[in-house]
Amino acid sequence: MSEPDKAAEREKDKAEAEAPPEAEDAKNGERAKNGERAKNGERAKNGERAKNGERAEEAPSRTDVLNEQGQRGAIQERMGTERDALSGYVRAERYVGRDQHNHYYGAPGGQRGRVAPLRPRDVQEVEQAFVDPEDFGELCRRVRDRRIVILQGDRESGRFAAARRLLCVLGEGDPGPRLFGVDPAIGLDELTGEDLAEGGGYVYRDPVQPDALTTFGLDKAAGLLEAAKARLVITVDTARPLTDPRAAELASRLGRVPDRRDIARGLLALELGAAKAAVLLAEPGVPELLDGQLAQDGPPRHARNVALEFLHAYRQALPLARTAEQALRLRDDEQRADWFAGLDSLSLQCMAVSTAVLNGEPYETVALAAMKLKDVLEPDVPHADSLRGLDEPLRPTKRAWLSGLGARTVPSTVRLRYGSTAPAEVIRYLDPYAQGKVLGYFWSEFDEQRPRLLDWLRWCAEHPLESVRTRTAVATGFLAARGFDLVRALVIEPMAREQDRRYRTVAAAALHATVTQRPALREPVRDLLRGWSAPGEPAQLRAAAARAWRVEYESGVSAALDRLEEHASDPVVSVVAAVSESVTELWETDWDGGQVPERLLSWIRGADENRRITGRVAFLVAAGQLVRRMPGDDFDWPGLLHIAATDATRMRDIATLWREVLNDPLISKNVHEALSEWARTADEVPVVRHSLARLAVAAATDRTTAGRLRYAARRWAEGDRAAPASSADVLTALNGR
Structure with a gap:
């Protein structure tokens, strides 16, 4: 090429770089016309819906959807609030507070096996923290020559621990006791010689089958055990009669534990070491609580519960005695009933429920919600304890309420409407699982108040603070796991039908919490969402179904995307917005x-x-919303830029997505606003700026896109919120191509 030709080419490139995007858009007039025709077609479709009785919506305005997004990071903050709220509940099927010993009875090829090794922890506990019941030494001597021993004990008597300890004692001298569990679902006569290891110890814990212990089965097992030089201890509840004479002959009763406090001390020493355990046990209030809970006779398992609550409080750096005391008094229904009845006013009881639902919100917000609940629950004639006599002085309540509830306030921050934060004191139960215990107790026991509780949840779900709405959604899902059809009909579906998209988010989050709490409800919830997604249903329900992507996420990312893809073909603007927000949440996940x-x-x-x-x-919603701050950093990344910077394949995909939206004339303003925000975020951080420049180069694979990026980068250096360093780095990178 001659020098004049090269000069002309440079002038052409310069003109293209300095031309605004609208100049290039003029070349794409036909494309814009096609977009307008698509809008007109969608309006016609909506007009047809109006004839059929469905409220017509305007054709999808992508600008409207993008402009309605909240502050950057708001979606991630909402998801964080939801995770925090979910952490305060346990699944509906799980017995709160019971020690779990779960063993997988697996075999090669995925078949269910008959025996499984016990956990090393199961052996350590009985070797280092077991407290002998009365006459345990005599029991060991009496059964030393037996291959099979049946231990009978009351509920929570520690018979499983005693069985493990007995096998360890009887196996002393062997090179390391090898302990196994026998599947309680099988009959004893199903054991074979191949199941038994030489010199092993086996625990057959509370057999399930009524006829599991028969003379035939016991004699057959004894022969197999003799051949393998192994032993078997069978545990059964004293409430279960041993009708077989051979079983009755082999049975022995467990004695009482002289001092249950020794069990708790031993478990704490095992977990923390003797020195740290001694410090913990000397903390204020701990000896008194230990004496109050364990000094008298009672089930040994309760000593384990006490130790576990102390350990949890210690690891969370919470007040030891207060936290453990509250967790223990909420451990079962009978204790919860006593605790709730002991709250000396309706106001305090309402505060207990409000804290259960809004645990983690500012104290003032929770107290206001409690007073609203009191208004809902109080009959026409006010409750006597809520009346203050004329001229009676006001009394402070905060300290008394916190003490009565077993709660505390901790410093935190709350996000304000326009993105900034403010300091606050949030209220939390000391027991991290108190939320589910208190709310579940109120739901199950107060029949007359159940509909009023649901009315109050509707009020909370319409609260102006998003964090309140989010925690309410999780609490609603927790209750839906216990009464799905009622909660769906009175709370979830009415919220899904609301015009305000925020309330549809509440409905979707409630359904996610429902299936998290009770996985057996996943299929009924899927059926519900399929019904909402039908073409003839109102647009609000279709949008709510699009927001409930996490119901499918359990089956994988692909399953969730398949569901969103079905909704992505819906032209109604509210559904477009719902899919966009759900895609952003899924990308964050x-x-x-x-x-x-x-x-x-x-x-x-x-x-x-x-x-x-x-x-x-x-894509633009995700680009504008997602942010990431790495541990140890004091700066933020645009979230998708961080993903691109750490993976070459993701860099290619995200650059391609930017290229697609940069060349769409109908959203050019929103695209440039999103890019400008990225530039401002990167401006003072070299590593982020350099990544932005790399992304720009990866996106600028054609002259049109490169020109648009140059034009955008030049504008970053202008105005009150300029990003001159980002502008310079991107222009340098683009001009160096």
Whole structure:
């Protein structure tokens, strides 16, 4: 090429770089016309819906969807609040507070086996922290020559621990006792010689089958055990009669533990070491609580419960005695009933329920919600304890309420409407699982108040603070796991039908909490969402179904994306917004996975015009919302930029997505706003700026895109919120191509 030709080419490149995007958009007039025709077609479809009785919505305005997004990071903060709220509940099927010993009876090929090794922890406990019941030494001498021993004990008597300890004592002298569990679901006569290891000790814990212990089965097992030089201890509840004479002959009763406090001390020493355990046991209030809980006769298992609550409080750096005391008094229904009845006013009882639902919110917010609940629960004639006599002085309540509830306030921050934060004191139960215990107790025991509780939850779900709405959604799901059809009909579905998209988010989060609490409800919830997704249903329900992507997430990212893809073809703006927000949440959840960007690209490049629109909008929502701060850093990354910077494949995918939206004239303003925000975030951090420059180069694979990026970068250096360093780095990188 001659020098004049090269000069002309440089002038052309310069003109293109300095031309605003609108100049290039003029070349794409036909494309804009096609977009307008698509809008007109969607309006016609909506007009047809109006004829059929469905409220017509305007055609999807991508700008409207993008402009309605909240402050950057708001979606991630909501998801964090939801995770925090879920952590205060245990699954509905799980018995709160019971020590669990779960063993997997597996075999090669996925078949269920008949025996499984006990955990090393099961052996350590009985070797280092076991306290002999009365006459345990005599029991060991009496059964030393037996291959089978049956231990009978009351509920929570520690018979499983005694069985393990007995096997360790009888196996002394052997090179390391090898202990195994026998599947309680099988009959004893199903054991074979292949199941038994030489010199092993076996625990057959509380056999399930009524006829598991027969003379035939016991004699057969004794022969197999003799051949293997092994032993078997069978545990049974004293409430279960041993009708077989051979079983009755082999049975021995467990004695009482002289001092249950020794069990708790031993377990603490095992967990923490003797020195730390001694310090813990000397903390104020701990000896008194230990005496109050364990000095008298009672089930040995309760000593384990006391030790576990002390350990939890110690590891969470919570007040030891107060935290353990509250957790112990909420451990079972009878104790919860006594505790709740002991709250000396309706106001305090309402504060207990309000704290259960809104645990982690500012104290003032929770107290206000409690007073609203009191108004809902109080009959027409006010409760006597809520009346204050004329001219009676006001009395402070905060300290008394916190003490009565077993709660505390801790410093925190709350996000304000426009993105800044403010200091606050949030209230939390000392027992981290008190939420489910208190709320579950109120739901199950107060029949007359149950509908009023649901009315109050509706009020909380419409609260102006998103964190309150989010915690309410989780509490609603917790209750739906116990009374699904009632809670669905009175709270969840009415919220899903609301015009305000925030309330549809509450409904979706409640359904997620429901299936998290009770996985058996996953299929009924799926059926519900399929019904909401039907073409003839109101747009609000279709949008709510699109927000409930996490119901499918249990089956994998692909399953959740498949469900969202079905909704992505819906032209109604509220559904487009719902899919976009759900894609952002899914991308946050599957942070560095590749399925989300790959699926968005498939939508954008596909034949379905509505999916192409939704794919672009969803990408821009994610680009504007997601942020990431790495441990030890004092600066933020634009979230998708961080993903791109750490993986070459993700860099390619995210650059391609930027190229697609940069060349869409109908959303050019929103695209440039999103890029400008990235530039401002990166401006003072060299590593982020350099990553932004790399991304720009990866996106600028054609002259049009490169020109648009140069134009955008030049504008970053202008105005009150300029990003001059980002502008310079990106322009340098682009001009160096």
